[in-house]
Amino acid sequence: MDQTSSHALEAPYARTLEHGSAGRPAIAAGGAPILSITGLTVVLAEQPETRLLEAVQFELRKGEFFALVGESGSGKSVLCSTIMGVASSELRCLGDIHIEGRRLSDVDRRQRAMIYQQPSLYLNPVRNIGFQLRETVQVLDGLSKKEASERAADLLRDVGINDPNETMRKYPHEMSGGMNQRVMIAMALAMKPKLLIADEPTSALDVTTQKQILDLLERLRSDMAILFVTHDLGVALQRSDRIGVLYAGQLVEIGRADLVARTPLHPYTRALFSAVPPLSGRPRRLHSPAGSLPEPTQRQAGCNFASRCSGRLDICRHTRPTLQGIPQQVVACHNLEA
Amino acid sequence: MRRNTRKIFASKIARALVTVVLMVTSVFVLMRCAGDPVTVLLGPDATADMRAAYSGELGLDRPILAQYLAYLHNIVRGSLGVSYVYRQDALGVVLSHLPLTLTLTCSALTLAALAGVAAGIAAAVFPSSFIGRACTVGTVVGLCVPSFFLAIVLMLVFSIQLNWLPTGGAESWRSLVLPAVTMAAASSAVLARYTRVAVRESLDSRYVLAAFARGIPFWRILIHHVLPNAAVPILTILGLLIGGAVTGSTVVETVFSWPGIGNLFVTSVGNRDIPVVQAIVLLAGTAMIMTNLAVDLGYTWLDPRSKSSET
Ligand SMILES: Nc1ncnc2c1ncn2[C@@H]1O[C@H](COP(=O)(O)OP(=O)(O)OP(=O)(O)O)[C@@H](O)[C@H]1O
Ligand code: SF4
Ligand SMILES: [Mg+2]
Numbered sequence: 001m002d003q004t005s006s007h008a009l010e011a012p013y014a015r016t017l018e019h020g021s022a023g024r025p026a027i028a029a030g031g032a033p034i035l036s037i038t039g040l041t042v043v044l045a046e047q048p049e050t051r052l053l054e055a056v057q058f059e060l061r062k063g064e065f066f067a068l069v070g071e072s073g074s075g076k077s078v079l080c081s082t083i084m085g086v087a088s089s090e091l092r093c094l095g096d097i098h099i100e101g102r103r104l105s106d107v108d109r110r111q112r113a114m115i116y117q118q119p120s121l122y123l124n125p126v127r128n129i130g131f132q133l134r135e136t137v138q139v140l141d142g143l144s145k146k147e148a149s150e151r152a153a154d155l156l157r158d159v160g161i162n163d164p165n166e167t168m169r170k171y172p173h174e175m176s177g178g179m180n181q182r183v184m185i186a187m188a189l190a191m192k193p194k195l196l197i198a199d200e201p202t203s204a205l206d207v208t209t210q211k212q213i214l215d216l217l218e219r220l221r222s223d224m225a226i227l228f229v230t231h232d233l234g235v236a237l238q239r240s241d242r243i244g245v246l247y248a249g250q251l252v253e254i255g256r257a258d259l260v261a262r263t264p265l266h267p268y269t270r271a272l273f274s275a276v277p278p279l280s281g282r283p284r285r286l287h288s289p290a291g292s293l294p295e296p297t298q299r300q301a302g303c304n305f306a307s308r309c310s311g312r313l314d315i316c317r318h319t320r321p322t323l324q325g326i327p328q329q330v331v332a333c334h335n336l337e338a
Numbered sequence: 339m340r341r342n343t344r345k346i347f348a349s350k351i352a353r354a355l356v357t358v359v360l361m362v363t364s365v366f367v368l369m370r371c372a373g374d375p376v377t378v379l380l381g382p383d384a385t386a387d388m389r390a391a392y393s394g395e396l397g398l399d400r401p402i403l404a405q406y407l408a409y410l411h412n413i414v415r416g417s418l419g420v421s422y423v424y425r426q427d428a429l430g431v432v433l434s435h436l437p438l439t440l441t442l443t444c445s446a447l448t449l450a451a452l453a454g455v456a457a458g459i460a461a462a463v464f465p466s467s468f469i470g471r472a473c474t475v476g477t478v479v480g481l482c483v484p485s486f487f488l489a490i491v492l493m494l495v496f497s498i499q500l501n502w503l504p505t506g507g508a509e510s511w512r513s514l515v516l517p518a519v520t521m522a523a524a525s526s527a528v529l530a531r532y533t534r535v536a537v538r539e540s541l542d543s544r545y546v547l548a549a550f551a552r553g554i555p556f557w558r559i560l561i562h563h564v565l566p567n568a569a570v571p572i573l574t575i576l577g578l579l580i581g582g583a584v585t586g587s588t589v590v591e592t593v594f595s596w597p598g599i600g601n602l603f604v605t606s607v608g609n610r611d612i613p614v615v616q617a618i619v620l621l622a623g624t625a626m627i628m629t630n631l632a633v634d635l636g637y638t639w640l641d642p643r644s645k646s647s648e649t
Contacts, residue, residue, distance in 0.1 A: 086551050109553035122548035126566045126641055135562065136552050171642040187552060 032101060033059040034194045034225040035083065039095035042078055042249075048092065050296050052078045053249045056095075057323070060195065060225040065217075067236035067257065068229045069272070070246035073293050076229045079246070080199045083227070084114050100194060110140055113188035117200040119180035123172040129183055130168025136190045155186040159216060178209035185216060196220070199229045214239055233272060237261045245269045248294055248304035250320075255329030265331040267309050303334065311335045346638055354631040361623040366409050369616060370402075418620065419613030423606070428613035432599060432621060438508055439598030442591065443583040445514060446521035451576060454526035458533020458572075462541060463560070473530060480527025485586075489520045489593040506595035517594040521586060525579045532575045536568035543567075570641050577633030581626040 042053040053075045060066050068076055081087045083097060085104055097104045099111050116122050124132060133152040137143055143151060149168075156164035159182040172180055181201060188196055198217065202210040217226060218239065230236055236243050236257065243260040245253040245268065253266040264270040271289035291308035294300075303309070303316040313335050321332040376384070376392050384392075393399045397408060412418065418428045461473035496516060497505040504513050540546060541564055549559050588600035595601065599618055606614040638644050 084551050086547055109551075114548075114551055116544070116548070121544045124545040124549070124563050124567070125643060126570075127563065128642070131562075135554065135558075139552075139554050139558070173643050184548075191552065 033061050033098075034100055035060040035227070036098045036101075037083070037096070038098075040079075040082065040097060041094045042075075042082055042087070043092050043094070044296075045090055045092045047297075051249055051299065052091065052296050053082070055322075056246075056249075056251055058244060058251065058254055060227060062194075062225055063222050064242070065221050065226045065228060065240045067240035067243045068227060068246060069231065069233065069236055069243060071293055073295075074246045075249040076246055077199055078249075080114065080197045080227070080229060083195075083197060084112060085109075110191035111193055112195040112197065113191045113193040114197040114199065115181065115184045115188055115201045117203050119177065119184040119201075120172045120175075122184060123180060125172055128169055128171050129175075133168065133183065133187055133190065136187050140191060151190070152186075155190055156183070158189060159183075159186045160212070161186075176209075178205050178213065181205065181209075181213055182216070185213075185220075189220070193224055195225050195227065197227045197229075200231065201228075202235070203231060210235075233261070245272070248299055249296065250304060250332065251323065252305070252333070253329070253331045254323065255325075255331075259329045263329075265325070265329060265336060266305075266333050267311055267335075268305050269331075303332075343638070347635060350631060350634050350638070354627055357627050358624055361627065362410070362413060362620065363406075365616060365619055365623070366406055369612070413620070418617040421606075421611050421614045423609050423611045423614070428611075428617040431614055432602065432617045435597065435599045435602045438596065439587055439591070439600060442514065442517055442521065442596055442598055443580075443587055445518040446587075446590075447525065447576075447580060447583055449518060449522040450525035450529060450579065453522065454529025455533050455572060457526065457530040459537055459560075459565075461530065461534040462537035465538075473534075477527045477530045477534075480523045481531070483523070485520055485524055485589055486593055488523055489516070489590060492516050492520060493594075506593075508596055508598075513594075513596070517590045517596050520594075521583070521590045525583070525586075528579065529572070529575055533568065533572050536571040537564055540564040540567040566640070570637060573633055573636050573640065577629050577636075580629045584622040584625050 036059045038057050040053055040056040041051055044050045044052070056079065058066075068079070070076055078087065078091070082091075082093055083104075087093060099107045123129070130149070130152060133155065134145070134148040137151045137155070138145070138148045141148075141151070152168060153164035156167055161167050161179070161182055167175070167179070167183070172183075175183070184201075196217075201217075202213050205213065214235065217228070220226075228236075228240060240257045242254060243257050244251050245260070245266065247266075247268050253260060253264065253269045255265075260269060261273055264273050268289065289308055294304055294307065301320065302318050303312075303321055306312050306316045309316065315334050319334070321334050323330040323332045325331050376389050376398065380388055380392060397405060400408075416429060420426065421428045421431050424431050457473040457476060461470045461477070464470040465474075493505050493516060496503045503515050504510075505516075507513050546559055546563055549563055550556075554563075585600075587596075587598060588603055590596065591598045591600035592604050599621075602614065603618050605611075606618070
């Protein structure tokens, strides 16, 4: 534990990469990262001392499936919209987000796309699916109307919709949540993104549809990096290469999915996964330990988890722990022996 | 789907027709409740002979149901009695005033729609800019100032002080300007307010956020995503304003001596010219029901969700 937090994150990439038992890359695949976030802090513009995200730092590489977990209010959606560049105007972002080595503001919009938990809210209710999909490809590629229709139909076939022309005539309210989510994914694919952000894309779907959407994402991941927000630890464990645990705006643990699930190091992660039988493979909803997440306005110096932690030390009250650890798993906690 | 739409249209039209019949019936009832028509016509000093003669002539001695049926029959034939003042067919008298009222209300509503929707969009899109603030302030003023007051102010400034425009009458297009502007002021303020709310709501929606995230340019989002959504509430308000314009023109027509239906209505009430008053009420009522129907059909056409949620 002689490394500082920034070393802990940079060091793995400088070393030879270890591979996990499932043949997955240890922390990230080789090559330049697609997404790289350093020291990202998001505060309220009106009250800069209220931090919604604090010193968030991680990288995503091509083909990687990164699961972000954390209880409601921990800042997952704020992180997603900040990366998308559509964060609310009430928020201020400090720190750096780079996509393929370039600053967010210099990056072409189509390099990143996002899908959401309730797709029907993110589709215009009074325009049909065909209009919205055609518009997206037309604006991006400057296609003619006819070419755009063909491209739209191809995209719908790509996401497993077999009657694209029928679907394009429909309105969002005439389709199921799963179908709308496929349409959202088709729109995202239209942008040929390097990074796909998925904010709980399957939480509102039934188990069968959920599996279909996950399989679809699995099929698409080779061309991009996927940041997948979920409350479902089973899904995180089964589908992702790495898991990041967000607590009160801070990443408290990042590591190879199997390690985080089997040997969680942070007391909060441990509490989460203690409720999941590790080998049953049965998906479980996120189970939070007793107590509650401190509101962004009530966060103080020291560890944010201190009020709920049984292994708390004196130092925890006044010094905020930073991420450190072995290449495959980093954790922000003062008491790793607890 | 398409058959569903046709069915919804048919049921809405049928409902409007039923409303017309109810309206016609309530006019009949109201006219009878307003007092004995003979007394109203002849005044309290009339002799019994005169009363009896009048009752017979108007058919008021027959049973009420027979009177009602005769009334309906006359309406269907388009005969609403003879004006006591003009000694002509009442409906004819009213219709001869219609073109001027239509000219006034149509100009006023067009003006109101253009100004109101434009101001509403500007106020929603640029809330803190000068133009946005100006629209917001203008809206409040337009809503608060009563139209007779505005009429007098406009008349003082543009007719009496500057002598640019006539104070009344309907001689040339110049006579139209002040009454049309007066009538448009309040309507455009109402419209601007609802437009601003509707556009703002749509701009804040998640589908607009997602469209931004897909890289769709702002103006395209405004025209193709925001306005089609905002159109539904805007159309509803516009329909109410059109319905209200029929009665709203009364004050303006009177102040500017614009010889339209509103003016005729005020004079006819003063003259106790009941057939003309009745013809105006029936016509205005029908016009209101028809604009509501048009709005309703337009709404169904604009909002695909209303087609499937209707039973
Ligand atoms: N525009 C904003 N202004 C003020 N506070 C905000 C804003 N957006 C989010 N927050 C606050 O930031 C915190 C994190 O919110 P966020 O939506 O990111 O949570 P989340 O992790 O996505 O939760 P969930 O699992 O419920 O989706 C919450 O306390 C929320 O109240
Ligand atoms: S830093 Fe201290 S309080 Fe925070 S999780 Fe670790 S042991 Fe618990
Ligand atoms: Mg969220």
